[in-house]
Amino acid sequence: MTDDINTEDEMLLAAEYALGLSSPAEESAIEDLLAVDPELWDHHAEWIKSFANLTDDVAPVAPPAGLKERVNEALFGPPETKQSLFSRFGL
Amino acid sequence: MQHNAPYRKGKGAQISHVALNCDHVKITQTSWMSKRMAEIADIENYISKCALGDRDAFSSLYAATSAKLFGVCQRVLGDRHQAEDALQDVFVKIWHNAGRYQVNGLSLMTWLITIARNLSIDRLRVRKRIKGAGLEAAEDLASADPSPEAMAIAASDRVQIAACLTELDADQSDAVRRAYLEGETYQEQSTRYDVPLNTIWTWLPRSLIKLKECLSR
Numbered sequence: 001m002t003d004d005i006n007t008e009d010e011m012l013l014a015a016e017y018a019l020g021l022s023s024p025a026e027e028s029a030i031e032d033l034l035a036v037d038p039e040l041w042d043h044h045a046e047w048i049k050s051f052a053n054l055t056d057d058v059a060p061v062a063p064p065a066g067l068k069e070r071v072n073e074a075l076f077g078p079p080e081t082k083q084s085l086f087s088r089f090g091l
Numbered sequence: 092m093q094h095n096a097p098y099r100k101g102k103g104a105q106i107s108h109v110a111l112n113c114d115h116v117k118i119t120q121t122s123w124m125s126k127r128m129a130e131i132a133d134i135e136n137y138i139s140k141c142a143l144g145d146r147d148a149f150s151s152l153y154a155a156t157s158a159k160l161f162g163v164c165q166r167v168l169g170d171r172h173q174a175e176d177a178l179q180d181v182f183v184k185i186w187h188n189a190g191r192y193q194v195n196g197l198s199l200m201t202w203l204i205t206i207a208r209n210l211s212i213d214r215l216r217v218r219k220r221i222k223g224a225g226l227e228a229a230e231d232l233a234s235a236d237p238s239p240e241a242m243a244i245a246a247s248d249r250v251q252i253a254a255c256l257t258e259l260d261a262d263q264s265d266a267v268r269r270a271y272l273e274g275e276t277y278q279e280q281s282t283r284y285d286v287p288l289n290t291i292w293t294w295l296p297r298s299l300i301k302l303k304e305c306l307s308r
Contacts, residue, residue, distance in 0.1 A: 019270040052204040060158035
């Protein structure tokens with residue numbers, strides 16, 4: 001990008017995209033551009049960093065105890081139950 | 092080799108929620124800061140190991156970051172049960188994309204928080220569509236009072252966007268926050284502020300340009 005107007009447009013595109021304000025068509029166009037346009041990527045990275053700081057006031061909340069098991073199951077399948085000596089030998 | 096000094100006790104052990112949760116408010120700011128940096132380095136290490144399929148590292152990452160990310164999911168969704176489903180998606184995505192983190196150049200917490208926020212917003216929008224209504228989902232979100240611990244965390248980082256938002260008109264800074272934390276669309280903002288969509292299309296970008304100028308100072 002060589003002139004200010006286009007730079008500003010890119011900055012705004014990146015901001016709207018980071019906020020989730022782009023239309024679905026714009027979103028997919030921006031995603032294609034992000035892969036090839038380092039300047040747009042830099043704008044995007046700066047915006048998401050700034051916006052992520054809006055969550056600094058959000059207090060941590062411990063998730064329920066069983067949630068990690070749910071995550072594991074979703075990723076790795078049901079937990080392996082410990083096999084007894086007999087079953088390991090097919091008994 | 093024994094380290095008798097009490098502050099060495101936890102060194103090298105699995106990190107607690109301190110970086111994000113801060114249970115140890117009594118330690119001095121300087122040691123707190125260096126401790127936090129060490130913990131971030133630990134979490135980065137966990138992510139590198141996750142990329143290689145290390146499930147123990149994944150558990151450590153979960154232990155260190157899930158409370159903050161669950162807080163973000165709850166803030167966006169305003170519903171504990173849905174936040175649980177969202178958090179599950181978040182960690183599934185983190186596991187699958189751990190290898191990409193190293194090449195995207197983002198800071199660790201930015202990356203994790205963005206995943207949690209975006210997946211929560213996606214769920215929120217599906218919920219709004221199902222309800223066929225625009226605003227009530229976001230309306231019942233209480234803006235939780237930040238704990239003193241949370242206030243202390245990353246204070247210097249937060250100052251910048253918070254300070255810059257105060258330079259905007261109240262409605263405009265509110266609109267930026269609502270877009271990010273509650274997924275409000277242009278259409279919803281037009282309804283909220285009772286102005287034509289065209290007006291929103293003009294003034295939100297104008298706010299973003301001002302915000303960017305301030306953030307770049």
